[in-house]
Amino acid sequence: MEFDREILVLGEVADGKMTTTTRELLSMGRKLGDDLHQPLNALVIGKELQEVGKEAILLGADKVYSIDSASFSEFHPDYYTAIMAKVCQQIVPSIILLGQTDIGRDVAPRLAAKLSIPVTLDCTELNIDPGTKQILQTKPVYGGNAMAIWVTESNEPQIVTMRPRSVMMDEPDPSRKGEIIAFSATIDDSMMKIKLLETVKEEVKGIRLEEAKVIVAGGGGIGGTDGFKLLEELAKVLGGTIGVSRVPCDEGWMSVNLEIGQTGHIVSPDLYVAVGISGAMQHMAGCAGSKAIVAINKDPEAHIFKEADFGVVGDYRDVLPALISKLKEFT
Amino acid sequence: MHIVVCAKDILDPEIPPDKFKIDPDARRLIPPKGIAPVMNPYDERAVELALRLKEKYGGKITVLTLGSPVPVRVVKHALSMGADEGVVLADQEFEGSDSFGTGYILTRAIQKIGNYDLILCGRQAADWDEGLVGSIIAQNLSLPLVTLIKAIEVIEGRLKVNRVTLDGYQIFSVPMPAIATVSNEVGRPRLPGGWGIISAARKQVPIWSGRDIDADPSQIGAGAARRKLAKLFIPERKSQCEVLQGETAAEAAIKLAERLRESGVI
Numbered sequence: 001m002e003f004d005r006e007i008l009v010l011g012e013v014a015d016g017k018m019t020t021t022t023r024e025l026l027s028m029g030r031k032l033g034d035d036l037h038q039p040l041n042a043l044v045i046g047k048e049l050q051e052v053g054k055e056a057i058l059l060g061a062d063k064v065y066s067i068d069s070a071s072f073s074e075f076h077p078d079y080y081t082a083i084m085a086k087v088c089q090q091i092v093p094s095i096i097l098l099g100q101t102d103i104g105r106d107v108a109p110r111l112a113a114k115l116s117i118p119v120t121l122d123c124t125e126l127n128i129d130p131g132t133k134q135i136l137q138t139k140p141v142y143g144g145n146a147m148a149i150w151v152t153e154s155n156e157p158q159i160v161t162m163r164p165r166s167v168m169m170d171e172p173d174p175s176r177k178g179e180i181i182a183f184s185a186t187i188d189d190s191m192m193k194i195k196l197l198e199t200v201k202e203e204v205k206g207i208r209l210e211e212a213k214v215i216v217a218g219g220g221g222i223g224g225t226d227g228f229k230l231l232e233e234l235a236k237v238l239g240g241t242i243g244v245s246r247v248p249c250d251e252g253w254m255s256v257n258l259e260i261g262q263t264g265h266i267v268s269p270d271l272y273v274a275v276g277i278s279g280a281m282q283h284m285a286g287c288a289g290s291k292a293i294v295a296i297n298k299d300p301e302a303h304i305f306k307e308a309d310f311g312v313v314g315d316y317r318d319v320l321p322a323l324i325s326k327l328k329e330f331t
Numbered sequence: 332m333h334i335v336v337c338a339k340d341i342l343d344p345e346i347p348p349d350k351f352k353i354d355p356d357a358r359r360l361i362p363p364k365g366i367a368p369v370m371n372p373y374d375e376r377a378v379e380l381a382l383r384l385k386e387k388y389g390g391k392i393t394v395l396t397l398g399s400p401v402p403v404r405v406v407k408h409a410l411s412m413g414a415d416e417g418v419v420l421a422d423q424e425f426e427g428s429d430s431f432g433t434g435y436i437l438t439r440a441i442q443k444i445g446n447y448d449l450i451l452c453g454r455q456a457a458d459w460d461e462g463l464v465g466s467i468i469a470q471n472l473s474l475p476l477v478t479l480i481k482a483i484e485v486i487e488g489r490l491k492v493n494r495v496t497l498d499g500y501q502i503f504s505v506p507m508p509a510i511a512t513v514s515n516e517v518g519r520p521r522l523p524g525g526w527g528i529i530s531a532a533r534k535q536v537p538i539w540s541g542r543d544i545d546a547d548p549s550q551i552g553a554g555a556a557r558r559k560l561a562k563l564f565i566p567e568r569k570s571q572c573e574v575l576q577g578e579t580a581a582e583a584a585i586k587l588a589e590r591l592r593e594s595g596v597i
Contacts, residue, residue, distance in 0.1 A: 075501070077478070102496045106478045109466035116431070118557035121461050136561060141459050142360075143344065145351050148459070149562040193475035195504040197491070202499040210497075214597075238597065246345075249519070256518060262344055262457055263372045263515035271596055281351055282344035282372075282457070292596045294587065295572065303347040308572045309596075312587050314580025322581035326588035327597070 007033050008093040010084065011044040011056055011064075012103055018044075018052050020169070021099035023059055025162060027170040028126065029097055030060030032135075035128050038094060041065065043087055043183075045080065047073050050180070057178030059170065065183040074199050075103050081110040082191040087183065088115060093157050095135060100161040108161045118152045119159040124166040135160070143262040143285025165268075207241040209258070209265040214240025214273075217260055217287070220247030221276020221297060221316065228254060230320040231275055237327045238271065245277045261286035275316045279304035296320070332390030332485070334381040334449045336414065337437055337468075338374035339398055340405045341458040343367070351565070358563040360458075370408050372520075373453025377513040379520035380483065381451055382413045388485055390448075391415045395440055397433060399426055403536050410531035411523035418444065422540040427553025434467025436551055439544035441468065449490070450510040454479050465512040475509045481516035 009029050012019040026042065033040035039062040044052055046069065053064040065087060072079045084107065088096070096111070098104030100122045112119035125138035129151070137150040137160055152158045209215065216235040218228055228242065235242050246261060248254040260267055262282040268289035275296045277283060284307060287293070295308035296319050305311045312319050342351070343366050352361040362368075370378075381392045394409040396402050397420040406417030420440055428436065441450060450472075455462035462478070469476035481500065482493040490505040495514045505511075523531070541551065549555060575590060577583035591597045 077476070105462065109463045109478075110470070110476070112463065113434070113467045113470035119463065120558065121463070137558075139460070141563075142342070142351065143457060143460065144566075145348050146353055146563060146565050148560055150558045151561045152558050154557070193506070194477060194492075194509075197502040197504050199496075199501050200499045208498075263376075271591075279347060280345045281348050284348055285344070292594075294591070300574075303349060305572045305574065306349065307568060310587060310590060311572045311574040312580065312583045313574060314583060318580035319584040319587075322584035323588055326585045330588070330592060330597075 005092050005094040006039045006041050007036070008087070008091070008096045009040065009042045009061070010096065010098045010104065010107070011042045011052065012099060012101060013044060013046040013049065013052050016048065016052070018055050019099070019101075021101055021162075021164045022056075024164070024167045024169045025097050025099060026056060026059040026061060028162065028167040030170070032095065032126065032128070033060075033062075036094070036133065039063065041091070043067070043084070045069060045072065045083060053180040055172065057180070058172035058174060058176050060173075060176070062178050064178065064180045066180055067183050067185060074196065076192075076196050077106050077110060078192045078194060079187060080107045081114060082187045083185050084111050085114050086185045086187075088157065096157060096159045098159070098161045100163045104161045108159050112159050115157070117157050117159060118154070120150045121161045122163050123160050124163050126160060126162070143282060144288050145281055145285065209241065209243055209260065209267050212241045212267065212269050214238040214271045215243045215260070215267055215269045215287075215290075216240055216273045216275065217243035217245060217277060218248060218254075218275045219245035219277030219283075220251075221278075222248060222253070223276075225253045227316070230316065230324075234273065234320055234324050234327075237324055237331070238273075240269070240271070243267065245283045246280070274304050274308070275320070277304055278302045279307060332384060332388050332448045333446055334384060334390065334392045334451060335441055335444060335447045336374070336377050336381050336392060336394045336409065337450070337452045337464070338378065338394055338396050338405050338409060339371055339456060340368040340396070340402045341371045341456055343369045344372065344457050353563055353565060355562070355564055358560045367404070368402075370405050371453050371456045371458075373455060373457065373513060373515060375453075375520040376515055376517040377451040377453050378409045378412055378414060380513050380517050382521065384449075384483060384485075385413070393417065393444055395437060395444070396420065397425065397436055401538060403538075406536050407531050408523065410534055411527040412521055413527060417534070417536045419536055419538045420544070421538050424541045424546070424548060424552050427556060428551050429556035429558060430461060430463035431467055431557060432551045432555050434464045434471060436541075436544065436546060437464065438468050438471040439546050440539060441472065443539075443544050448507045450474070450508070452510070452512050454512045454514045462512065465510060469510045472510070475505045476511065477503050477505060477509070478512045479514040480511045481514050483511070
């Protein structure tokens with residue numbers, strides 16, 4: 001009974017505003033809804049949600065379930081899971097969409113386990129199979145070195161989280177109409193198994209790697225702490241920041257906090273300059289989302305040249321000073 | 332304090348990407364010749380965190396692994412790092428299990444091991460990159476769960492746990508027994524020492540089948556999987572690298588600067 005079902009987006013609100021990832025989800029959910037002839041509804045949790053609810057409608061939601069809850073203005077995993085489970089008892093979503101965010105990546109598996117329904121995390125694309133009308137869930141695997149397309153064949157609700165910035169965001173449509181429904185949910189205390197003591201925001205000195213436009217990263221080829229001074233100079237000229245691959249961390253040349261790779265920072269700058277980095281799978285998993293990659297390496301056979309857009313074969317001690325002084329001429 | 336750590340082995344992520352091959356028809360990895368699998372790096376951090384807790388509060392660490400072919404090496408690696416005991420779960424019936432099946436098998440094994448205070452898993456496996464199994468075990472055992480953790484302390488019989496977020500962390504107070512998934516912010520796992528390797532080699536590692544854990548066959552294997560893998564492929568590598576030439580490296584560097592400017596990269 002297709003018409004009974006709906007697409008449900010878990011909306012996220014930060015500082016009273018809808019997050020960019022939620023806008024992306026609503027844009028994508030609207031298209032899915034149109035294709036599947038299902039309404040798109042959103043669930044928002046927080047306080048003073050009137051404006052957020054209206055915005056969700058302009059972005060594509062037909063209904064907004066609003067849970068005004070001053071006591072849980074901060075994210076609590078058990079609370080969010082309990083609320084979502086309650087909502088899913090009252091409506092029958094075909095797809096529950098969340099962002100692969102601090103909230104989504106935590107809640108989606110919990111909810112899937114609680115409701116015993118299928119889930120796919122960190123998708124970059126959702127398509128509808130024209131024949132079967134099943135949802136094809138595309139997601140990077142092996143740190144992005146391969147892509148998997150998962151299909152759920154049963155008719156039960158399915159949960160998907162979408163990687164931020166993987167879908168286009170539409171402009172709000174001021175003519176759209178919808179309904180905001182206050183949803184009240186009392187949560188049984190027995191569902192609250194963990195107690196949130198504090199949410200701590202950490203200030204970062206300089207530019208956060210995830211937000212950097214330019215990253216100059218050094219690897220084993222740098223040979224020691226001193227060599228990074230040249231990289232820092234280049235980063236300064238380019239208005240960027242410094243990163244490292246695994247070897248400089250293992251050798252103790254540089255802080256582990258700067259590591260880029262599958263188990264470090266996953267970055268997507270406009271320009272990634274890889275100096276003395278060979279390009280192991282786990283490292284590429286951290287930087288393959290860069291718009292342009294420049295490789296500087298002594299070894300012409302280094303794998304990094306296969307993934308780079310521009311390259312120079314040579315010792316970085318010769319390459320970087322010339323590069324820095326030429327770049328300075330431009331500014 | 333008895334800590335159970337769930338760990339598995341995966342393709343070594345340190346290989347260059349051109350050694351990474353998949354069989355698109357069988358929709359699976361073709362293991363590269365001569366490269367041994369390694370413990371999932373996130374699971375290795377779970378072992379590391381368990382060892383730090385044991386050093387501080389005393390107790391015992393049991394490592395649990397599931398896979399095929401029989402992944403004794405994963406358990407031996409954890410034992411050589413300093414874990415006390417290990418169990419391997421291996422059975423043809425387990426093959427093709429999805430996260431729910433895997434979570435179920437691990438749950439049954441954890442129930443058989445019993446008397447645990449804390450269960451640790453890696454935040455995700457560096458092959459399928461999901462991060463579901465810990466949440467499924469938590470649900471199966473009705474345990475409190477914290478995901479993506481980087482630190483734990485024991486305070487007056489409860490756990491004080493730090494969960495990593497994009498711009499900081501959350502602190503939770505959690506009763507025991509509990510389960511947590513461990514993030515890479517824990518830091519580097521230790522290398523096994525000589526004595527650790529010797530004592531690990533001597534330890535017996537029991538291998539449990541589905542029957543040993545009294546597994547319900549309808550919950551495991553490919554038949555119980557909720558999703559099907561429709562396609563597995565390697566995305567096309569985007570770039571043709573333009574390698575800039577020069578009489579000297581410095582000359583090539585100058586050309587690089589010019590090309591970056593021309594092409595609008597900078």
